Amino acid sequence: MTHAHAPLLLQAQHIGWRAKGVPIVRDVSIALHTGETLGLIGPNGSGKSTLLRLLTGILAPDQGEVLLHGSPLRHLSRRAIAQQLALVSQMAETLDAIQVWDAVELGRTPWLSALQPLSPDDHNTVREAIAAVGLQDKARSAWNTLSGGERQRVHIARALAQQPRVLLLDEPTNHLDIHQQLSLMQLVQSLPIAKVVALHDLNQALLCDRLAVMHQGQLVRVGTPDEVLTPALLQDIFKVHMRTLIDPLDGTRVLRFQSLSSS
Numbered sequence: 466m467t468h469a470h471a472p473l474l475l476q477a478q479h480i481g482w483r484a485k486g487v488p489i490v491r492d493v494s495i496a497l498h499t500g501e502t503l504g505l506i507g508p509n510g511s512g513k514s515t516l517l518r519l520l521t522g523i524l525a526p527d528q529g530e531v532l533l534h535g536s537p538l539r540h541l542s543r544r545a546i547a548q549q550l551a552l553v554s555q556m557a558e559t560l561d562a563i564q565v566w567d568a569v570e571l572g573r574t575p576w577l578s579a580l581q582p583l584s585p586d587d588h589n590t591v592r593e594a595i596a597a598v599g600l601q602d603k604a605r606s607a608w609n610t611l612s613g614g615e616r617q618r619v620h621i622a623r624a625l626a627q628q629p630r631v632l633l634l635d636e637p638t639n640h641l642d643i644h645q646q647l648s649l650m651q652l653v654q655s656l657p658i659a660k661v662v663a664l665h666d667l668n669q670a671l672l673c674d675r676l677a678v679m680h681q682g683q684l685v686r687v688g689t690p691d692e693v694l695t696p697a698l699l700q701d702i703f704k705v706h707m708r709t710l711i712d713p714l715d716g717t718r719v720l721r722f723q724s725l726s727s728s
């Protein structure tokens with residue numbers, strides 16, 4: 466689906482970031498439209514997580530600018546940014562003894578003034594976010610009693626409770642069983658907001674509207690999954706052979722990979 470005519474929400478203009486002088490993200494420009502799901506793919510260490518952190522303002526670029534609705538992120542308060550952007554990161558912090566409900570409630574924080582209690586609408590938003598990730602039965606469970614996959618779903622619910630206009634997810638299907646992986650990807654696609662999802666599973670990446678490929682800190686290709694996931698790109702960037710199979714039941718494309726060294 467194309468969202469090229471939908472409003473432009475988030476824009477990176479020639480952004481770069483260095484760690485101790487070493488370039489980690491180099492001259493990346495990308496624009497994100499309302500409603501679209503942009504998959505961010507690339508080998509380990511190619512800069513995907515760092516780019517997500519730059520796009521949310523957690524890291525400030527050394528070069529270039531990130532614009533949210535046309536305003537530079539560096540001009541916006543953390544609270545203003547958190548009302549628009551939510552990030553589910555790979556190494557999400559522990560919440561120790563906190564209950565699932567309370568953890569998800571934290572997602573409402575950017576919308577509350579000091580000492581203001583949650584309204585019935587806030588409670589509904591929290592309830593809906595917990596239901597969206599299928600954790601209704603665990604709402605009163607303590608964080609430290611949850612499995613890895615349940616914790617991941619709590620983090621996603623908290624981001625949903627934030628009601629962002631842009632949702633950035635760093636490998637969100639990690640820890641999830643196959644049913645939860647498929648439900649999560651369907652949920653993400655159904656959200657009428659802009660989404661950026663860093664993924665390693667290239668068959669899941671096929672479900673995105675557009676893909677952006679990171680390699681050695683640079684964005685080397687942006688396009689539809691068909692345009693991007695070609696045998697040549699898989700060979701150059703991921704060092705694998707790619708073959709496409711067609712599911713005889715419904716015609717869906719399935720990608721198969723083989724390492725170059727074993728061929």
Ligand SMILES: Nc1ncnc2c1ncn2[C@@H]1O[C@H](COP(=O)(O)OP(=O)(O)OP(=O)(O)O)[C@@H](O)[C@H]1O
Pocket residue numbers: 484485489507508509510511512513514515516679
């Ligand atoms: N604060 C930092 N200091 C030094 N090096 C860093 C820092 N942050 C990231 N890097 C390096 O930058 C590179 C890109 O890291 P990043 O986590 O963005 O990659 P990634 O594409 O998300 O990787 P993965 O797929 O393995 O999660 C890595 O080599 C990493 O070691």
